[in-house]
Amino acid sequence: MSMYRAHVLVCKGTGCTASGSPSVFSAFKEELAKRKLDNEVMLVETGCHGMCEMGPIVVIYPEGAFYCRVTAEDVPEIVEEHLYKGRIVERLLYTIPTDMTKVPHYKDIPFYSKQHRIVLKNCGYINPDHIEEYIARDGYQALAKALTQMSPEEVLEEVKRSGLRGRGGAGFPTGLKWEFARKAAGDKKYIICNADEGDPGAFMDRSVLEGDPHAVIEGMLLGAYAIGADEGYIYCRAEYPLAIKRLKNAISQAEEYGLLGNNIMDTDFSFHLHVKEGAGAFVCGEETALMASIEGKRGMPRPRPPFPAQAGLWGKPTNINNVETWANVPQIILNGADWYSSIGTETSKGTKVFALTGKVKNTGLIEVPMGITIREIVFELGGGILGDKEFKAVQIGGPSGGCLTKEHLDLPVDYESLTGAGAIMGSGGLVVMDEDTCMVDVAKFFLEFTQRESCGKCVPCREGTKQMLLLLEKITNGEGTMEDLNTLEELAHMVKRMSLCGLGQTAPNPVLTTLKYFRHEYEAHIKDKKCPAKVCTALITYNIDSEKCRKCGLCAKNCPVDCISGDRQTPYKIDQERCIKCGTCLEVCPFNAVYKD
Amino acid sequence: MPKITSLEDLRKIKEQARDLTAARSGGKVKIIIGMGTCGIAAGAREIMTAVLEELDKRGLRDVVVETTGCIGMCQKEPLLDVIRPGEPRITYGNVRVEDVPMIIAEHVVNGRVVEEKVVGRTE
Numbered sequence: 001m002s003m004y005r006a007h008v009l010v011c012k013g014t015g016c017t018a019s020g021s022p023s024v025f026s027a028f029k030e031e032l033a034k035r036k037l038d039n040e041v042m043l044v045e046t047g048c049h050g051m052c053e054m055g056p057i058v059v060i061y062p063e064g065a066f067y068c069r070v071t072a073e074d075v076p077e078i079v080e081e082h083l084y085k086g087r088i089v090e091r092l093l094y095t096i097p098t099d100m101t102k103v104p105h106y107k108d109i110p111f112y113s114k115q116h117r118i119v120l121k122n123c124g125y126i127n128p129d130h131i132e133e134y135i136a137r138d139g140y141q142a143l144a145k146a147l148t149q150m151s152p153e154e155v156l157e158e159v160k161r162s163g164l165r166g167r168g169g170a171g172f173p174t175g176l177k178w179e180f181a182r183k184a185a186g187d188k189k190y191i192i193c194n195a196d197e198g199d200p201g202a203f204m205d206r207s208v209l210e211g212d213p214h215a216v217i218e219g220m221l222l223g224a225y226a227i228g229a230d231e232g233y234i235y236c237r238a239e240y241p242l243a244i245k246r247l248k249n250a251i252s253q254a255e256e257y258g259l260l261g262n263n264i265m266d267t268d269f270s271f272h273l274h275v276k277e278g279a280g281a282f283v284c285g286e287e288t289a290l291m292a293s294i295e296g297k298r299g300m301p302r303p304r305p306p307f308p309a310q311a312g313l314w315g316k317p318t319n320i321n322n323v324e325t326w327a328n329v330p331q332i333i334l335n336g337a338d339w340y341s342s343i344g345t346e347t348s349k350g351t352k353v354f355a356l357t358g359k360v361k362n363t364g365l366i367e368v369p370m371g372i373t374i375r376e377i378v379f380e381l382g383g384g385i386l387g388d389k390e391f392k393a394v395q396i397g398g399p400s401g402g403c404l405t406k407e408h409l410d411l412p413v414d415y416e417s418l419t420g421a422g423a424i425m426g427s428g429g430l431v432v433m434d435e436d437t438c439m440v441d442v443a444k445f446f447l448e449f450t451q452r453e454s455c456g457k458c459v460p461c462r463e464g465t466k467q468m469l470l471l472l473e474k475i476t477n478g479e480g481t482m483e484d485l486n487t488l489e490e491l492a493h494m495v496k497r498m499s500l501c502g503l504g505q506t507a508p509n510p511v512l513t514t515l516k517y518f519r520h521e522y523e524a525h526i527k528d529k530k531c532p533a534k535v536c537t538a539l540i541t542y543n544i545d546s547e548k549c550r551k552c553g554l555c556a557k558n559c560p561v562d563c564i565s566g567d568r569q570t571p572y573k574i575d576q577e578r579c580i581k582c583g584t585c586l587e588v589c590p591f592n593a594v595y596k597d
Numbered sequence: 598m599p600k601i602t603s604l605e606d607l608r609k610i611k612e613q614a615r616d617l618t619a620a621r622s623g624g625k626v627k628i629i630i631g632m633g634t635c636g637i638a639a640g641a642r643e644i645m646t647a648v649l650e651e652l653d654k655r656g657l658r659d660v661v662v663e664t665t666g667c668i669g670m671c672q673k674e675p676l677l678d679v680i681r682p683g684e685p686r687i688t689y690g691n692v693r694v695e696d697v698p699m700i701i702a703e704h705v706v707n708g709r710v711v712e713e714k715v716v717g718r719t720e
Contacts, residue, residue: 003653005662061621062661086664136614258600266602
């Protein structure tokens with residue numbers, strides 16, 4: 001029988017796979033067969049739904065019931081109650097953290113109802129390994145429309161008019177970029193998809209590649225048609241094995257249908273697409289370094305000009321866009337530039353996908369219209385701060401971005417506003433921090449990352465980030481001076497101004513923004529030798545409040561270096577000389593008698 | 598696999614592929630089968646199979662089939678509801694497997710309620 005009355009969608013994105021969705025999937029398979037429902041209930045694996053916090057996620061249609069944190073043990077109950085008897089399993093539904101109500105339907109969950117999904121429209125909805133499911137959702141319609149009804153110039157014009165800007169970070173107008181490559185002299189041209197996503201905590205591109213690989217392929221086909229390229233590369237890091245597997249599968253399916261290869265859809269247009277696996281160097285996200293890596297050379301940037309549009313891959317005119325940018329293109333061609341430019345703000349059109357992480361209740365992947373405020377993202381989509389603590393800052397744009405504070409909560413998220421405040425849109429990492437976060441420590445964390453990832457080609461980046469890091473370590477160790485703070489700031493400006501590529505030019509951003517908005521925290525580390533958030537271990541001590549202490553001895557028993565002394569008569573005390581500040585005593589004390597100072 | 602060479606080819610595949618995702622996008626007409634203990638005991642499973650077979654035979658892809666629990670009219674089970682958009686919800690009672698093709702042909706396809714089997718009507 002080919003009529004399926006219900007569909008069970010099990011998320012097989014990286015997040016849900018890690019939390020156990022493969023065993024849920026096989027449990028469904030077994031249970032459906034046992035109940036003889038396998039002929040009328042279709043079991044589908046999908047890409048990421050974005051709400052990884054709640055994974056493994058299972059969505060059952062036609063009702064659209066959204067089940068969270070499903071385990072293999074829950075499966076017999078879901079099959080029996082929901083699929084057999086038609087009763088929704090309430091206990092597994094999503095609960096709104098603010099009022100503890102259960103939400104039966106996918107679309108009613110605040111996390112989703114605030115979103116506007118263009119790029120993520122198919123993620124979590126289709127089986128990414130079946131090209132037919134993509135086609136059923138208007139897939140390759142934009143390509144067919146372009147090839148049969150539009151000239152390459154018209155496709156280019158449509159993208160230009162849509163106002164789409166590069167989603168990789170800098171926000172360069174995509175149509176204009178395409179035009180440079182189109183106008184460049186040469187009969188051989190390349191296009192590249194930059195899928196070298198490397199920011200700590202960012203997984204937007206990975207989810208698109210895993211959940212809807214054909215959207216990226218179709219976008220690249222449209223770009224190639226507009227530019228006049230016949231060959232393309234998707235540069236994806238080898239740490240994304242699932243994305244690579246799905247991409248390769250999608251490419252071979254598109255080839256079988258004649259949607260990739262020679263004479264696509266019986267026209268003169270030919271396009272060949274390859275996947276190039278990168279070794280995971282952060283610098284290879286920079287376009288010139290990325291191209292060097294594809295050519296088989298060491299991934300290092302080179303000065304521009306010449307820009308890739310003039311002399312790119314193997315010296316030929318090349319156009320590079322990021323995964324999310326490409327995935328927007330089919331929708332623009334299909335629905336028109338006017339539709340697209342009606343979403344967003346005056347200068348930033350469309351939507352942006354963010355990886356929302358850190359101290360918020362709902363972490364995950366969100367796609368929101370440009371112009372939404374940070375407050376809406378953190379408190380409505382994110383559901384507020386974990387444990388209802390105080391919001392302190394949000395790091396936007398990853399290690400190249402900056403920290404924004406409470407006063408920026410009502411800032412609209414668009415390219416200009418963020419740049420004006422010292423952050424950048426970046427590829428879309430969004431790390432939320434609460435009152436327990438030390439901003440100096442955060443700056444150090446991101447700088448450690450960029451310093452390690454610096455390729456070493458230019459002196460300002462190689463030496464500058466190293467010296468900055470040493471200064472930050474000195475400050476967090478309580479050995480910094482006010483003079484160091486000035487040197488740090490001076491170095492930061494120097495590295496920003498003089499570095500060869502984007503990595504160095506943006507690496508000081510976390511330091512500069514925290515210095516601008518949280519200077520008092522730096523000064524507290526230097527002048528008072530105190531870490532206000534009580535994070536930097538060199539500046540805190542663990543102590544026992546003798547009034548609260550019930551002399552149970554748990555702390556002493558658990559101390560790994562035996563530096564706590566006391567007995568039933570004498571209050572327990574920590575020997576500061578020998579304490580390694582591991583925090584074990586604080587964790588084990590049942591009376592909250594241990595405190596940080 | 599045949600190559601896609603025109604918009605027409607693509608439409609054809611889209612048409613065929615629609616039943617892959619149809620249940621996910623929500624159809625126009627809904628059939629709801631009572632699948633409480635009473636319904637199952639009265640033979641609702643067989644009704645379900647018959648409904649799915651009939652829909653498949655007729656190639657009806659825009660119909661959503663759902664199950665529901667006991668609604669208290671156990672003596673009239675198996676119960677089968679048909680909801681057409683903008684029309685009242687019609688409940689058929691004591692449905693037998695041989696009634697299914699008629700209900701689908703008359704009511705689901707042509708919009709004519711099979712009066713002799715109706716046991717309830719909800720606006």
